[in-house]
Amino acid sequence: MKNWRTVHRVMTTAVLTAMMSTALLACSKSGGEDQAGASGSGAGDSGGKKEITFVAAQYSNQTEPFLKKMVAEFEQANPDIKVKLQVVGWDVLEQSVNTMVSTKQTPDILNMNTYAAFADDDLLVPLDEVLTPELKGKFYESFFKAGEMNGKAYGLPLLASVRGLYYNKELFEKAGIKEPPKTWEELRQTAKTIKEKTGVDGFGLPMTAFEGQADFSYYIWGNGGDWKKGDKWVLNSPENVEGLQFMTDLVRKDKVTNPEPTAINRDELQKVFGAGKVGMMITANFLPTILKADAPNLKYGVAPIPVNEGKQPFNLGVQDFLMVFKSTKNKDAVGKFLSFLYEDKRYEEFMKNEGMLPATKPVGESMAKQDELTGQFISQLPIAKFYPLTDPRFTEIRLETVKAVQQALLGQKSPKDALDALQKVAEQK
Numbered sequence: 001m002k003n004w005r006t007v008h009r010v011m012t013t014a015v016l017t018a019m020m021s022t023a024l025l026a027c028s029k030s031g032g033e034d035q036a037g038a039s040g041s042g043a044g045d046s047g048g049k050k051e052i053t054f055v056a057a058q059y060s061n062q063t064e065p066f067l068k069k070m071v072a073e074f075e076q077a078n079p080d081i082k083v084k085l086q087v088v089g090w091d092v093l094e095q096s097v098n099t100m101v102s103t104k105q106t107p108d109i110l111n112m113n114t115y116a117a118f119a120d121d122d123l124l125v126p127l128d129e130v131l132t133p134e135l136k137g138k139f140y141e142s143f144f145k146a147g148e149m150n151g152k153a154y155g156l157p158l159l160a161s162v163r164g165l166y167y168n169k170e171l172f173e174k175a176g177i178k179e180p181p182k183t184w185e186e187l188r189q190t191a192k193t194i195k196e197k198t199g200v201d202g203f204g205l206p207m208t209a210f211e212g213q214a215d216f217s218y219y220i221w222g223n224g225g226d227w228k229k230g231d232k233w234v235l236n237s238p239e240n241v242e243g244l245q246f247m248t249d250l251v252r253k254d255k256v257t258n259p260e261p262t263a264i265n266r267d268e269l270q271k272v273f274g275a276g277k278v279g280m281m282i283t284a285n286f287l288p289t290i291l292k293a294d295a296p297n298l299k300y301g302v303a304p305i306p307v308n309e310g311k312q313p314f315n316l317g318v319q320d321f322l323m324v325f326k327s328t329k330n331k332d333a334v335g336k337f338l339s340f341l342y343e344d345k346r347y348e349e350f351m352k353n354e355g356m357l358p359a360t361k362p363v364g365e366s367m368a369k370q371d372e373l374t375g376q377f378i379s380q381l382p383i384a385k386f387y388p389l390t391d392p393r394f395t396e397i398r399l400e401t402v403k404a405v406q407q408a409l410l411g412q413k414s415p416k417d418a419l420d421a422l423q424k425v426a427e428q429k
Contacts, residue, residue, distance in 0.1 A: 049082040050330040052337060053107040055097070056087050057320065059159075062353040063087060070350075074340045081333045108328040109337070115147065115155035115323045117392045125324040127153040130335040135342055138360040146386040147321055155321035155389070156338070157359030159351060161284045162315045162380045163214070165306060169299040171279045174198050180280070180303035184222070184246055187280075187306045191256035194279035202256040204273060204281030205247065207409055210265035212402035213387065214316055218282055219243035221314045221385050222307040227397075228388045233426035235401070236419035244415035246308075248408045262406045274298055284318070285377040289355040302376060317384025319359060357381065393426075400425050 056067055064087040071083045086107075088096050093112065100106050106123065118124050127136075127147070136144070139157055147155030167180050175197040181187040191202025207215055220226060223246075225239030234240070251257050258264060258278060270287055272278050274295035282305055291298055304313055324334055341347065348363045357377055358364050368375030388394050404422040407413040413421070 049080055050333045051082045051084065052109065052328065052330055052333050053084045054086070054109045054111075054337070055100070055107040056085065056111040057093055057113075058087050058089050059354045059356070066350055066353055070341065070346065074337060077340070078333075078336060081330075081336065083337065104327070106325040106327050108325060108330070108334050110323050110325065111158060111320060112323070113320045114389060114395065115321050116149060116390050116394070118323060118325075119149050119154040120392050123325055123327075124154045125326050125328065125331065127156055127324070130324055130331050130338065131156070132335065132339055135339050138342065138362055140359060140361055140364070140381050140384075142382060142384050142386075143317065143319055143359045146317070146319060146389060149390045155323055158320045158322050159354060159356040160317055160319040160359050160381070160384075161286060161357060162317055162377050162384055163218070163282055163284055163305060164302040164315075164377065164380075165280060165282050165304065166273060166287060167280045167301050167303065168273070168276060168278075169301055170276070171198050171200055175279075180301065181306050182304070183306055184308045188250065188254060188256070191250070191279065192254060195256050198279075200277060200279055201258050202279045203250060204269045204278040205251065205257040205261040206264050206266045206269045206281075207261040207402065207405055208263075208265040209399060209402050210267070212405060213398040214266075214318075215247075215282070216244070216401055216405050217316050217385070217387070218305055219247050221316070222305060222311060224308075224311050227394075228391065233397070233423060235397075235404075235426055236416070236423040241416045241419055242308075244405060244408055244419060247405070248415055251409050252411060261409055273300075285357060285374075286355045288373060302373065304380070313383060315380040315384045317381070317386050319386070397422075397426055 054067075054071075056063070058064060067085055067087060071085050075081065075083060097110065097112065101118075101123070115124065143157040143160060144153065147153050147157060165180055171194055172178075172180075175193045177190055177193060181190045187203065194200060194202035205215060206212070217227075220240045220243045223239045223243040225237050225243055226234060228234060229237075251261055258269065258272070264272075266283055269278070269281055270283055270290060271294070273281050273283075273287075274291055276295075276298065288302075291300070305315060307313060322338070324331075328334055341350075342360060344360075344362050344366070347358060347360065348366055351358045351363060351367065357374075358367060364378045364381060368378045387398070391397075400422055404413075404418040408415045408418045412418075
């Protein structure tokens, strides 16, 4: 249990410092629990029925009602199986799961934003033991691979988000800008023009513990860099240093961003964008849902994330997972439940309720046909890149990365010195 306990201490620190839980999906809201609870792992038979427990994260006020309805429908279709559902808010999920693991009360199925520490401690069932070939074939390959460790899949993609460059059409028109930027240099010039012609900050850049690792990723991946290469951290690679230098220049040299990136998080900056006080920002596909409610009159567009000249297009994919614990006594019932959840019509309803993107191709194709903007985001799924979630140390390293980037943006260290120091931390065993 050593690895999970280490990760838990880091996770608890992250919660206490108001860091997002879902990388990475950070739109989640805390919520209540099903009164039935999840009293133990894979409880065997109950009254002649096979029993499985499902601990789910609460994404919105619609999560629990949907899951309760789904469980009732599943039990009606499978009268020999009983599902004990517990819906837990993100603010207490890690702590709740740690208690379950330490007291050997692990659920059969867990919904969470990380799985690597559990797999590293040999607590999870390889998904091939519970998934049908039909279900496995539904997933986008890049998303399914993000749940693999050492050639085996342990984290089943549940839902996803990707990112886009949001831009204010009215500010673009006032500044005489015809189209959104595609490259870094175009981004710099567009932001300068907006600032000069309208007086509004041209580009929004948040860099806090809330989701700072995402903004760092935009600039390392947009320059051909990465977090890791094989099993080695490459945080101070020349590509990454150049990416951080570009970020730093936007803030300190060009002065085209919001003036204090380290003092505003993504959600706060989204409100500034909604108020028309920043020309562009990169954020997730769920922003249109927020803008529809909070800024219905805002005229905006969405474009791909700009990259350095000559580099390959990409997107940041963030996903949460389902995982199955080895303590389950009813793998066949678990497999039936997963197939039921991912049935196309039912899974599509779940994704629409939560404003998220699907991890399966059939539902992705269906949703893309129904809404142009959703289709635009779904078209980015095949090029999505992911944080190194298979490394149990990522929870720790992402916090250190945010600190290093903040040091560069504040002028406390050069981008190279900041990343060199970060690399030394990452190489510590």
